[in-house]
Amino acid sequence: MTVSIRKRLLFLLVGVIGSLWVIVTWRVYIETQHEVEELFDAQLAQSARVLFGLIKHEVEDQEDEAEEKEQHLVLDFDTFQPAHRYEQKLAFLVRSIDGKLLFRSATAPLFSMPSEDIPHYTNQALEGHLWRVFTLREGQFWVQTAERYDIRNELIHQVISSTLSILLISLPLVALLIWFSIGQSLKPLHQVASEISARRPEQLQQIDVNEIPLEIRELINALNALFSRLHHAFENERRFTADAAHELRTPLAAIKTQAQVAQRAKDSQQRQQALQKMIMGLDRATHLVEQLLNLARIEATQTLPISSCIDLHELVNHVIIDLTPQALDKAIDLGLETMLDVGITRGHWEALELMMRNLVDNAIHYTPPGGHVTITLTKDSPSFLTLCIIDTGPGIPLEQRKRIFERFYRGNNHNQSGSGLGLSIAQRVAQLHHLDIQLLNNPIKNNGLCVQIQFPLK
Structure with missing residues (x-):
C-alpha cells in the first residue's frame, strides 16, 4: 500500500x-x-x-x-399587539x-x-x-x-450555530490551503527526486544541500553518504578488475608460451620441461583465481554472524595441519607455542580460518627455506587473547606497512609468485570481526615479521 x-x-x-x-x-x-x-x-x-x-x-x-x-x-x-x-x-x-x-x-x-x-x-x-x-x-x-x-x-x-457554520464552511478552504501549502513545501523533495532520477549510473556526485530545507537535509546527507560509498565501491571494483586482469595476464601468457614451447619441442625432455612449467603456471593461476573469489566473497559481506564460540587453539592447529605439507616443501619449522589448552572467543569459524590460513601461508611464502614460522597464543590480560604469527623472512619496512594490506601490493617482493591478495583478505575478515592486525618486528631475531591480533575472550 x-x-x-x-x-x-x-x-x-x-x-x-x-x-x-x-x-x-x-x-x-x-x-x-x-x-x-x-x-x-x-x-x-x-x-x-x-x-x-x-x-x-x-x-x-x-x-x-x-x-x-x-x-x-x-x-x-384583547387589544394587546406585541411589537x-x-x-x-x-x-x-x-x-x-x-x-x-x-x-x-x-x-x-x-x-x-x-x-x-x-x-x-x-x-x-x-x-x-x-x-x-x-x-x-x-x-x-x-x-x-x-x-x-x-x-x-x-x-x-444562534451564536453557536453561526460560529459552527463559519467553521464548517471554512474547513474545506483550510484543507485546500493546507493541501497546496504542503505541495509547495514538498517541492524541494520532488526536485531532488527528479535530479537523482535524471542521473546516469556513473553520476555519483554529491547533492548540494545549501538550498535543501532542514527537514530533509538529513535524508540528503544520508544519500550523499550512500553515493560516496557507492563511488568508493565502484572505484574499488574497477581497480580490482583492472588489477585482476593484469595479474592474470602474466600466468596466462606464461602458460601460452610454455604450450608453444611444448608444441615446437623436438625431444621429450624439452617437452616435459615445458609441460612442467605449464603446470606451475596453472597452479599459480588457479591460486590467484581462488584468492580473487575469496576476496570478492569477503568484500561483498557486510556483516558476519560472530555469535559462535571459537576455540583459537583448535583453529590454529587445523590451519597448521593443512599447511604443513607446504612448509615441509621448504623445510620450514611450522608450529604452535602456547600454555593454553583452549582459547575461546566469538567469531565466524570459516572466516577466521580463511584469515589465519592467509596469514600463515603468507609467512611460509616469504620465509626462506630452513626458516621458522611460529604461532603463539597467550593470555596477556583477563579480557584478551593475543595471537602472534612470527616468521624469519625479510620482514616489511616501516614505510610499506601502511600499504601492505592493499590488493595486489607486494612492496619490494615483486619477484615472488604470490597473488598479493592474502593480507587484503585477512584485513577484511579482521574488520568484520572488529579486530586489528598489527605488523611488528620479530621480537626474537633481527629479521622477520610478527603479525599480532588480539581476540576478546568469550
Missing part, C-alpha cells in the same frame, strides 16, 4: 484543526451561556427597579380605583405587601409568592414554559420581572 506524506499531513492537520475548533466551540458555548445568564439576569434586575420607580407614585390612587371596580390592574389582552415576537416571552407583575395583585403584563402568568424579602432569582415552570423570575421588594410592593428561558437558549444556539 502506497503511503502519501501529503495526504497523511493533510488528514493530520485537518484533524488537529478540527479538534481545536471543537474545543474552542465548546468553550465559546460555555462562555456564551455564562455571559448570557449574567446579562439577562442584570436586565431583569434593572427592569424591576425601573418598573418600581415608574409605578411608585401612582399605585395608591390606582389601587383605590381598582378596589372600587374589584378587578386587577392588568393590560388589555416583537420576544415581547410575548417577557413579563412583569406587581403585588402589594399582602400579596394582592396590582399590576401585571398581558403575558405574565401568576408567579408564586416570594418567600424571601431580599432580591433573588428563581426558576419557575408555568403554563408549559420555564421562566426566569427576579423578585424585588421595595417598601410596600413586590415587583417581579421575568422572561422565558427559551429566549436565552435561542440566543446561545
